[in-house]
Amino acid sequence: MIRSSSCLGLLAMALAWAVPLMAASAPAPARPRLKVAVVRNDSDGPKYMAEGGLRPLLEKLGCEVVGPETIALTKDERAEYGAWNRDALESRHIGALVAKNAQGEGLVLGLLTNCTDLLGMLAGLQRLGPALDRSGSAGNGKRREGLAGLKPLRVGLVYFDAHADFNTPETTLSGMLGGMDVAVAAGMCLTRLRLKTGLDPALPTKYIVFGGLRDVDPLERELLDRSECQYLSVEDIRAASSAVDEQVRRLGRLTDVIYVHVDMDVLDPAEVAGHPLTAPEGPTSVELAKAIRRIFAHPKAAALGLASIPFGDRDRDGQSLKAAYRLIEASVVGTRSR
Numbered sequence: 238m239i240r241s242s243s244c245l246g247l248l249a250m251a252l253a254w255a256v257p258l259m260a261a262s263a264p265a266p267a268r269p270r271l272k273v274a275v276v277r278n279d280s281d282g283p284k285y286m287a288e289g290g291l292r293p294l295l296e297k298l299g300c301e302v303v304g305p306e307t308i309a310l311t312k313d314e315r316a317e318y319g320a321w322n323r324d325a326l327e328s329r330h331i332g333a334l335v336a337k338n339a340q341g342e343g344l345v346l347g348l349l350t351n352c353t354d355l356l357g358m359l360a361g362l363q364r365l366g367p368a369l370d371r372s373g374s375a376g377n378g379k380r381r382e383g384l385a386g387l388k389p390l391r392v393g394l395v396y397f398d399a400h401a402d403f404n405t406p407e408t409t410l411s412g413m414l415g416g417m418d419v420a421v422a423a424g425m426c427l428t429r430l431r432l433k434t435g436l437d438p439a440l441p442t443k444y445i446v447f448g449g450l451r452d453v454d455p456l457e458r459e460l461l462d463r464s465e466c467q468y469l470s471v472e473d474i475r476a477a478s479s480a481v482d483e484q485v486r487r488l489g490r491l492t493d494v495i496y497v498h499v500d501m502d503v504l505d506p507a508e509v510a511g512h513p514l515t516a517p518e519g520p521t522s523v524e525l526a527k528a529i530r531r532i533f534a535h536p537k538a539a540a541l542g543l544a545s546i547p548f549g550d551r552d553r554d555g556q557s558l559k560a561a562y563r564l565i566e567a568s569v570v571g572t573r574s575r
Contacts, residue, residue: 268299271573272343275304276334276361278327283307283348285548289558291565298569305348306334321414321430328357328434335361335540340390340494341368344533344572346565347542352402352500355418358542360435362494363389365539393488394422394440395469395532397448397525398500399516401457403464408456419445420460442466444492446484448528449474449503452516474520474528481528485535494539497532499525499564501546501557508560511551522560526567533571541568 273295277283287305295302308330310323317323331354335345347358396402402419405426409416421427424439431439443465450468453461467487473480488495506515508522520528532538543564547557 268573270299270301271569273300273302273346273569274335274338274343275302275306275346275348276331277305277307277348278331278350278354279307279309280350282350282544282546282548285552285558286348286543286546286561289555289562291562294562294566295569298566299573300569301343308334321427322433324353324414325356325430325433328354328360328436331357332360332364332435336364336366339366339368340539341536344568345540346568347540349542349544352398352415352418352498352544354544355396355498355542356422356431356434356436358496358498358540359392359394359422359440360437362392362496362540363436365390365494389438390493391444391491392440393444393446393492393495393537394419395446395448395484395488395495395497397498397503399449399502399519400452400500400514401447401450401461402500403460403466404454404457405460408454408460410454416454423464425460444488446488449520449525451518469528471518471520475524477524477527477531481531485532485538489535489537492537495532495535495537496540496542497529497538497568498542498544499529500544501561504560507556509547509557511547511557512545514545522563526563529564530567530571530574533568534574536575538568538572541565 275287277287292302308327310326314323314326317326331347335358338345347354396419400416402416404416405420417426421431422436422440423442423445424431446467446469448469449471451471467484469480469484485495501509502512502514502516503519504525505519505521506517509515543561546561552558
């Protein structure tokens with residue numbers, strides 16, 4: 238007859254073996270869904286990106302999709318004088334939607350008409366709410382305080398575009414506002430327009446990194462040479478060079494949040510054949526996606542904006558939309574890898 242104490246000992250030994258086995262076989266806790274707040278302009282390009290299968294893509298990637306929230310000018314705003322002025326008002330609305338999010342709570346995705354919408358994305362990121370702690374309340378992400386109260390967040394910009402968009406009204410060859418937006422963001426011209434968008438202060442040029450740049454106007458080059466802007470070459474992008482990580486780490490030391498802006502003309506023209514301003518020798522979307530994934534692995538990368546996508550008859554084979562979604566997927570994968 239076995240004594241009860243021996244039975245208890247055997248039971249304890251069995252439990253000691255069983256508990257680790259049960260723990261090992263238990264399913265891992267599900268990863269929290271990544272919040273992706275989608276903001277879009279009210280035009281055909283952003284509509285194409287929003288309605289071409291974006292939500293199923295994001296949900297498949299484990300995202301909680303908020304939006305898309307669409308901006309639109311009021312009747313009175315549409316009647317205001319000047320196309321540039323109305324562009325600034327659109328950017329102001331974009332900024333208001335972006336600013337509804339909190340620093341570090343997920344990813345902001347901007348579906349943009351063209352690169353003038355850059356100003357709204359930057360303005361909104363300057364005014365992101367404080368970071369939330371694990372309890373869901375504002376924690377150690379307090380905004381920097383200055384003499385006048387809370388200071389806007391410092392925003393770093395990675396600008397993927399075949400063109401610098403660094404002209405001013407005095408240097409431009411085309412006269413297009415879309416060729417001046419980075420210069421406006423940097424406080425080099427059109428101050429009234431910049432302030433109307435809500436972007437204040439302007440970005441120091443050392444906060445700006447150009448990627449894939451290869452078509453620069455002569456006088457625009459002089460402005461770039463006198464600036465503190467930094468660069469990622471097409472070869473840096475293609476080779477997934479260490480320069481990508483170095484530039485993002487540098488921006489991380491200087492700024493509070495990082496915005497990645499993509500004009501689709503940065504890509505190989507074969508993928509954006511319907512874009513009116515393509516430039517040869519661009520990276521493929523696969524190559525650019527690798528760089529974007531690495532950028533968004535950095536904790537300060539907060540938002541991605543895609544501008545100037547070909548749509549309708551200019552993208553009949555859907556290649557441009559596939560390229561855009563590839564870049565969006567890269568930003569999500571990078572963010573979730575942190």
